[in-house]
Amino acid sequence: MVESPSQSQSSGFIWRFCLLQTIPIASAYLFLGMAFGIYMTEAGWHPGWVLTTSMVVYAGSLQFVLVALLASGASFLTVALMTLFINTRHLFYGIGFIEPFRKMGWKYPYMIFALTDETYSLLCSVPVPEGIDRRKVYFRIAVLDHGYWLCGSLAGALLGRAVPIDFAGIEFSMTALFVIIFLNQWKQCRSHLPAVTGLCFGVFFLILLGPDAFLLPTLGATVGLLLVLRQKVVAAESEAARG
Amino acid sequence: MDKHVYTAFVILLAGGVTIFLRACPFLLFGRRQALPSYVAFLGNYLPPAIMAVLLVYCLKGIRFNSYPYGLAECLSVALVVALHLWKSNSLLSIGAGTGCYMILIRTVFACG
Numbered sequence: 104m105v106e107s108p109s110q111s112q113s114s115g116f117i118w119r120f121c122l123l124q125t126i127p128i129a130s131a132y133l134f135l136g137m138a139f140g141i142y143m144t145e146a147g148w149h150p151g152w153v154l155t156t157s158m159v160v161y162a163g164s165l166q167f168v169l170v171a172l173l174a175s176g177a178s179f180l181t182v183a184l185m186t187l188f189i190n191t192r193h194l195f196y197g198i199g200f201i202e203p204f205r206k207m208g209w210k211y212p213y214m215i216f217a218l219t220d221e222t223y224s225l226l227c228s229v230p231v232p233e234g235i236d237r238r239k240v241y242f243r244i245a246v247l248d249h250g251y252w253l254c255g256s257l258a259g260a261l262l263g264r265a266v267p268i269d270f271a272g273i274e275f276s277m278t279a280l281f282v283i284i285f286l287n288q289w290k291q292c293r294s295h296l297p298a299v300t301g302l303c304f305g306v307f308f309l310i311l312l313g314p315d316a317f318l319l320p321t322l323g324a325t326v327g328l329l330l331v332l333r334q335k336v337v338a339a340e341s342e343a344a345r346g
Numbered sequence: 347m348d349k350h351v352y353t354a355f356v357i358l359l360a361g362g363v364t365i366f367l368r369a370c371p372f373l374l375f376g377r378r379q380a381l382p383s384y385v386a387f388l389g390n391y392l393p394p395a396i397m398a399v400l401l402v403y404c405l406k407g408i409r410f411n412s413y414p415y416g417l418a419e420c421l422s423v424a425l426v427v428a429l430h431l432w433k434s435n436s437l438l439s440i441g442a443g444t445g446c447y448m449i450l451i452r453t454v455f456a457c458g
Contacts, residue, residue, distance in 0.1 A: 127440045152353055159361040169360055173353060182356050186363040193364065195396060197371035199389035205376050215369045220400060227393040272448035278404040278419070279426045279443040283436050285401050286427065288394040297391045301398030314406040318399070325395045326388065333387055 117235060121243040124229055127280040128221045129251045134273045135163055136255020141263055143170045150260035157256040161219065161249060165189045195322055196223045203238055210242050217245040221277065228284045293343035294336050301325050414455040422447040 136157065143153045148170075160166055165186060172182055196218050197204075204214045218226075222245055229244065231237040289298055304324045308317040329336065375385055405423075408416030426443035433439070 123437075126437060130444070148353065152357075155354075156357050159357050160364060161361075162364050165360060165364065169356065173356055176352070177356075179355065179359055182359050183363055186360045187367070190364050190367050193367045194370050195392065197368060198385060199393055201372060201375050201381060201385075201389065204372065215372055216365050218368050224397060224400065227397070272451050273444060275419075275422060275447040276440055276444040278401075278423065279440040280436075281397060281401045281404055282423055282426045282443075283430055283439055285394075285397045286430055288397055292394055294391075295394075297393075297395040298398045301395030302402065305399045305402030309402055309406055317406070318403060321399050321402070322396070325399065326392065329388065329391055329395060330384060333384065336391055337387070 117239050118243060120232065120235075121240060121247055124225060124240075125244055125247045125251070127276050128225060128248050131221065131274055131277045131280075132248060132251035133255040133258070136252045136257075137259030137262075139163075139166055139170075140256040140259020140261075142167060142259075144260045144263060146170050146174050148173070150257065153256050153260040154253065157253050161217065161252060162190055162193075163219070163252075191319055192220075192322055193218065195326065196220075200226065203241065207238050207242065210238075214241065214245055217249050219248065221280070222248045224281060224284050228287055292340075294339040296332060296336050296339065297325075297329060300328055300332075304328070418447055418450040418455045421450065 139157070140150070140153045143156065143166075144150060156166055156169065160169065168185055168189060169182070172185060177185075197215065200214070200218070204211055207214060225244055225248075226241055229237075229240060231240050285298070289295065292298065301321070304321045305317070308321045308324070311317070312320065371385075375381055381389070405416075405419055408419050410416055422443045425446050426439045429442055430436070430439040
């Protein structure tokens, strides 16, 4: 049966679609959020602070580092520099979303705030169904992801180590999600130059600089090379479109 | 300084710097009528490159030079790829891959 436009545009339909799309992120965020909640409360902070951190900062790896910084009474300068250092990669995420986000009214600032690695990846690849405003999908996905993160954090803070289940390894769902998005984009894109560039620089700098320092040089070099090869990428794309 | 005041400042500072970083492209280009052509180009072609980089980022912790040589990760990634090429069902691929990984690190490649 073909759904009428009014049916497929209905709020419930879009929410269900977004819930399904965010299942991999839900499993990762609930688990990692719980790990964060347990970590911060065991370090001596009230569950209220756990919730505030996940609400206001909303950046996975940074939040774990923050607990260590808080516990050691680090200076504000150290906190600012660590945040810059860990999260600089986020500089690159907004570039593809300027056009859709800026037409979203009051949701515009929230969409920028909520652009985590995982939400960014999903927004890049989500197959918005025919006839649905993709901005509605974007906003619901952002809200759901933030919600998973908050629920996980709160559950971890309140339940602590009382949770009897061993979830070790569930963070692999994030890797699996990235693998799938990578495969889908590989199939969609006519020019594979961007993907190959990112992959090669990633492996190269990982071997050269090690796991803690490779990310920023990789992103910088990738952007640089893509800009240099811009004509070539666009030509390859249009040539493949003609052929 | 009082612990609560200090905590509040640290959280606000970290949150502020993070949203500033996320907002940079929008602050730079958000008010223009038309995007500069190189920004539009990056907007279209950067995402596949960033996904490739994030993939490397996810797997950066693997030690290929000592046991278990990243075998749990490699086998699970291979399963995800194979399932996805075969069935094209994201949830199936992610669920099976993650399950495979969780079982492998507890059984075949359990450390200690």
